[in-house]
Amino acid sequence: MRTGVSRSYIYSSDQLADRVVSYGKLAVSSVGSSEIISNCISTVHLSPVIKSSRAKAYRSTDQSYSAATDTKVQFDTKVFDPYSDYDNTTNYRYTVHSGFDGQYVVHAQLKIAGRSAAGYIIAKIFKNGSQVTEHIRPYAGDSQNFKFDALSVLDLVAGDYIEVYVYDTQAGTIKGGSGLSYFEIYRLP
Secondary structure, eight states, X not given: OOEEEOOOEEEEEEEETTEEXXXXXXEEXXXXXXXXXXXXXXXXXXXXXXXXXXXXXXXXXXXEEOTTSOEEOOXXXXXXXXXXXXXXXXXXXXXXXXXXXXXXXXXXXXXXXXXXXXXXXXXXXXXXXXXXXXXXEEEOSSSOOEEEEEEEEEEEOTTOEEEEEXXXXXXXXXXXXXXXXXXXXXXXX
């Protein structure tokens, strides 16, 4: 007659890229005064890693713009862009890659040269040629440079494109430099 207790548990585990390999004790059985141990090695495949599309670029030199006109900010130097989704030479826009539909965090920071008179400036985020968000900042008439941001979370699908524009009541200058005027976009997991 065979008697005993059966137990399943993971004894040890190693994670290898896209699968988990486990070694476990499958069962312990008693036959008379002897104990029989059965072991099992199993592989469980995990779902594929979610690829996260992202890019960051900055304005390398100063960019001038006219008063009371929407002007596209030309972020011309890439910091990173693993899927080559950001065009930093012609259209200055990020285009969503096939297979990367989802929600994205879009952020732009601009550093603006000081002003001689009071007014206001607007940073605008455009999706497919239409404005989707803006940040308005009034300023005083002084020589101090200032920074301001525009931020949005957007649902994007393959082929959608994102651009950044500036509108100012006066002509002005966007200051260039990696930590001064930049654009970044990240796909949320």
